[in-house]
Amino acid sequence: MSETYQIVPQNKRAVKFLRWIGEHELLFVLLVSPLFVFPGPWMAGAAAVVVLLWIVRFLATGRLTASTPMDGALVLLFITSLVGLLVSPSLAQSVPRFWTVFYHLALFYALVVGLRTWRACRAAGDLLIAAGLGVAILTVVGTDWFFAHTMRLPIYEYFPALVRDPSDGGLFNPRVMGMALSVLVPVPLSLALSGSSTGRRLVAAAVALVMVVVLVLSQAVQALAGLAAALFVLAVWRSRWFLLSIPAGLALAGAAVLAYGPPRLAVDLLSVDHPLGVGVVLRLDIWSRAWALIRDMPYTGIGMEAFPFVQSNFYSGFIIGPEAHAHDLFLQAILDLGVPGLFGLLWLLVAFGWLVIRGIRQIADRDARALLIGTAAGVAAFLGNGLVDAPWSTKPGVLVWVVLGLGVALARLAEGSPTRVDRRWHIIPLLGLAAILILSFLLLPGLPARNLGSVVAHKSLASAQAGDEVDTAQVSQAVSLLERGLQWKPDHGQSYRTLGRLHGWLGNQEQAILALERSVDLDGLDPMARYG
Secondary structure (H helix, E strand, O other): OOOOOOOOOOOHHHHHHHHHHHHOHHHHHHHHHHHHHOOOOHHHHHHHHHHHHHHHHHHHHOOOOOOOOOHHHHHHHHHHHHHHHHHOOOHHHHHHHHHHHHHHHHHHHHHHHHOOOHHHHHHHHHHHHHHHHHHHHHHHHOEOHHHHOOOOOHHHHHOOOOOEEOOOEEOEOHHHHHHHHHHHOHHHHHHHHHOOOHHHHHHHHHHHHHHHHHHHHOOOHHHHHHHHHHHHHHHHHHOHHHHHHHHHHHHHHHHHHHHHOHHHHHHHHOOOOOHHHHHHHHHHHHHHHHHHHHHHOOOOOOOOOOHHHHHHHHOOOOOOOOOOOOOOHHHHHHHHHHHHHHHHHHHHHHHHHHHHHHHHHHOOOHHHHHHHHHHHHHHHHHHHHOOOOOHHHOHHHHHHHHHHHHHHHHHHHHOOOOOOOOOHHHHHHHHHHHHHHHHHHHHOOOHHHHHHHHHHHHHHHHHHHOOOOOOHHHHHHHHHHHHHHHHHOOOOHHHHHHHHHHHHHHOOHHHHHHHHHHHHHHHOOOHHHHHO
16 A cells, blocks of 8 residues: 555564555454444454554554545544444443444445455455345345235245244344345346346346345335435436436326325325325324434434434324334434534545546446446435435444445545545535534524533433432533523423423422423424324
8 A cells, every 4th residue: 555664674574464464454354243243342342453453554554544535524423423422321222333333434444445456346246246145035034024014915925934033033124124135236236237248247137136026025115215216326327318317207206196186195194094104104203303303412413323212201202102213314314423423424425426436437347337336326225215214223234334345445446546535525524514513603502502401411311210319410500501592592392391300300399390381382383293
């Protein structure tokens, strides 16, 4: 990568050994991957191994890892993950999620560093295709289809139940597996369309067909949305005329709505008795709770993977019970990481798209070009999934980082594996984020106090409700901050509701009742409350 930075110049064997370890970083990261996949206290030890690998690389080469235009975004995502860990009222859920994010970043950089040749990238693409076939097979034999599918098709009765969970039957959620397939299937599809040899294209087409069939059988709307997004990217790559499918699709959708009848469609989609309506209503309730949380804690988020805890304890829904996540990629990103984290995610996607476009223009090898566009379509599928679900929070979410790593490795090879990246890729987005935050401070002066007050309140109330001694200083601080926020937004019902609970723990019963009564009065202005 660059000239050797020799800490011990007289010991050439030691330097050579350190370089060998750094060059095989991907192997070591893959070896510790199972420790990250299954949450537990060992995750910190696995992270220590990764950090040691980076230190070894720095000693041998003078660089921690490869340089990409996405570095600034990834550093921002890591910093906001740390913030999400610090503000979380439920460390039992947040700590494993933090280490998972760390693992995703480590795997991404290990792939970028490890895939140094076209041959290595093609081998990684073949392994990704094999992994997609494996996911399809596991989906068939490891899912409890009786409880998972919506339409009762006879074909499900013929699926062998070979992989089972002793506790609840099916081991895999077909919707999660469907989303995983939608991220992986664009790679074989792209090779089937543009591979260099007939045999390679036929094999890729056969694997893609199996994966698509299983994806459709999963009956996951989110997976179908991801597949549609991937197919759109592949189609536009083949011909820009497919861009016309956007206005054409909107026109067809409008015609279908008019033919079905807008009032009838609205009733169906807002009725819990309708098969589609129940999904829409539940998501509207979930999204309303997510937006309420985001309005109160936009700068820090609510804590990594803390949505089920905070939502069920402080922002109860009108129809839903405790929910695992926000069922939307971008809402979940803000909840976990705050607005700066969402900014980092969007920054990452823009930088990746720029790399792909540049790489496609420079790659001459047909297989490599097909792999690169396949990774771009896989990321598009991930975004399609994220419209109605949160693939960010699932175990197969790691696959998008594998796809990203392969795509960036291919694009860097096309550019000659540059060791430096234009600093504007890091400075300009950070200036943009700073401008957004400063503007929000000026326009919404009470919001920082409400954000911090909500965080302190949730942590103190969670501790008190768990049976710990009430930290009166912390509770009083939360009261002061929330009251400061109410000076700028006096009609904020959730602040009064939280204040009522805080005053209750402080023993101020009269103030608690007044605050809770005020919150009830303001609840009547909430459209979701009226609908509920």
